[in-house]
Amino acid sequence: MTSLGFLYPGHSAEDDYPRIEQLLGTDIRLDVIHTDIGEDAHRVDALLKMGAPDRLSAGVEELRLAGAEAVVWACTSGSFVYGWEGAHEQVRALALSAGMPASSTSFAFTNALRDLGLRKVAVAATYPEDVATLFAAFLTASGAEVLSTRGAGIITAAEVGTWGEEEVLTLAAAAATPDAEALLLPDTALHTAAHIQTLEKTFNKPVLTANQVTTWEALRLTDRRVNAPELGALFTRHG
Structure with a gap:
């Protein structure tokens, strides 16, 4: 064990x-x-x-x-x-x-990208834009290239925790760009474990969630x- x-x-x-x-x-x-x-x-x-x-x-x-x-x-x-x-x-x-x-x-996130051999990413974050930008800067410091960043402007984790598949897909679609090799959803307050296969099928690329x-x-x-x-x-x- x-x-x-x-x-x-x-x-x-x-x-x-x-x-x-x-x-x-x-x-x-x-x-x-x-x-x-x-x-x-x-x-x-x-x-x-x-x-x-x-x-x-x-x-x-x-x-x-x-x-x-x-x-x-x-x-x-x-x-x-x-x-x-x-x-x-x-x-x-x-x-x-x-x-x-x-x-x-x-x-x-940075270790997973490295393990997958991916560099160009799109970020679909529940956060306000200023916080989403800090995550993009962190990824950039790791050597990743952030092609797109979208923040949903949600202030509290409690609200994020109420989101279902429809909201997750909508946020992901707002950030997705064809040139990105992976799509990242960075909030651990967001339920994603049940949606990963749907996300990868929808956007036809690896999806990394928190x-x-x-x-x-x-x-x-x-x-x-x-x-x-x-x-x-x-x-x-x-x-």
């Missing part, structure tokens, strides 16, 4: 994780610990507080007791908002606090490869 730990802010789309665990269909357990979200706002000052070291370290003891072998900070905006270097420091501090390999959803890549990143940290076609191209390259 491989136990993977996730620090997830508040409550919105955390039910993606038991769905993903079922789709993996192997000896893998996904343990989700909820961190204090503070103010639920996709606003830079609130996001910086959400990803502060004390808030992340508060959940690591429970993950250690659960036997987690790696931990991922399951929040994209609460990591890329620190910038490229700051997000690295956030992960280093988390690894030190947890005593195990650590990463964040922001790095999960909770999907977060799980893949935790597997990467533990040197696990899982074939799960329901979770898209990222989980079907390695049979």
Whole structure:
């Protein structure tokens, strides 16, 4: 049994994780610990507080007791908002606090793109435009080329968590561009685990979503490869 730990802010789309665990269909357990979200706002000052070291370290003891072998900070905006270097420091501090390999959803996106050999991307974000632009800048710092960025202007994770497939497809269509090699949906508050196959079929390219890549990143940290076609191209390259 491989136990993977996730620090997830508040409550919105955390039910993606038991769905993903079922789709993996192997000896893998996904343990989700909820961190204090503070103010639920996709606003830079609130996001910086959400990803502060004390808030992340508060959940690591429970993950250690659960036997987690790696931990991922399951929040994209609460990591890329620190910038490229700051997000690295956030992960280093988390690894030190947890005593195990650590990463964040922001790095999960960049590592997944690298693993797939893709560079040109389109970003369909639920965030306000200024926050979506910060994610695009983070991707650019990693070496990706962002061809299109669309922000939906949603302020709270609570509202994002109410979105269904229709809203997800509409947002994705607004950002999609033919030249992009992959389409990215970066919010872990957005339910996407049930929609990945539909998204990839609709846009005819790999689609990377926050909770999907977060799980893949935790597997990467533990040197696990899982074939799960329901979770898209990222989980079907390695049979």
